[in-house]
Amino acid sequence: MGVGKTTIGRLLAKELGYGFVDTDNVIAQATGKSINQLFTEEGETAFRKLESDVLSQVCAFTKLTISTGGGIVLRLENWGYLHHGLIVWLDAPVELIYNRLAEDSTRPLLQDADPKGKLRSLLEQRTPLYSQADLHIIEREGETPEDLAKRILEAIPSVLKTQVSH
Numbered sequence: 001m002g003v004g005k006t007t008i009g010r011l012l013a014k015e016l017g018y019g020f021v022d023t024d025n026v027i028a029q030a031t032g033k034s035i036n037q038l039f040t041e042e043g044e045t046a047f048r049k050l051e052s053d054v055l056s057q058v059c060a061f062t063k064l065t066i067s068t069g070g071g072i073v074l075r076l077e078n079w080g081y082l083h084h085g086l087i088v089w090l091d092a093p094v095e096l097i098y099n100r101l102a103e104d105s106t107r108p109l110l111q112d113a114d115p116k117g118k119l120r121s122l123l124e125q126r127t128p129l130y131s132q133a134d135l136h137i138i139e140r141e142g143e144t145p146e147d148l149a150k151r152i153l154e155a156i157p158s159v160l161k162t163q164v165s166h
């Protein structure tokens, strides 16, 4: 959460000449509600169902970069959809994310008495799930979104199946 999926996904799409979709944005547009409102008014379970519905539809397209919500990994069903493409785990130290999101109130799960502790526990719970991604990119201090998009693009060939020449 807050690691830069939306920001960097958009840049990657541009570099690749692909379309771009952000599942949180699609959900907000389709429902006319913010992510905060959805969590408060409908609950996290209803949000997760919407998130799977959106992913199940957008994963069918080619030449598309999809930025997801940080909790997309939680439902087993989503992994079938994610594996239509190449999955990148964008990772950053909790301290960095916490500082970035300190003034940001748009993440409902961080409206907590101890947001840093919450970030830590979410990351701990989800690490085994994020580890299922094809590519793991760890952000370095001071790296810009452009730097990260470039690094992801450079790393992608390393996880593509090597072609067998005859």
Ligand SMILES: Nc1ncnc2c1ncn2[C@@H]1O[C@H](COP(=O)(O)OP(=O)(O)OP(=O)(O)O)[C@@H](O)[C@H]1O
Pocket: 001, 002, 003, 004, 005, 006, 007, 008, 024, 067, 068, 069, 070, 100, 107, 143, 144, 145, 148
């Ligand atoms: N490499 C970076 N350096 C500095 N700021 C960044 C970087 N990446 C993202 N940001 C900033 O951090 C904030 C969170 O980024 P963003 O919304 O892209 O994260 P996200 O992973 O999509 O979050 P969520 O999981 O909530 O969807 C934004 O204000 C963005 O501008």
Ligand SMILES: O=C(O)C1=C[C@@H](O)[C@@H](O)[C@H](O)C1
Pocket: 001, 002, 024, 035, 068, 069, 070, 071, 072, 106, 107, 108, 109
């Ligand atoms: O990590 C999460 O569980 C979330 C991340 C955001 O992208 C949103 O999908 C929402 O705030 C939940």
Ligand SMILES: [Mg+2]
Pocket: 005, 006, 007, 022, 024, 067, 068, 069
């Ligand atoms: Mg996002």
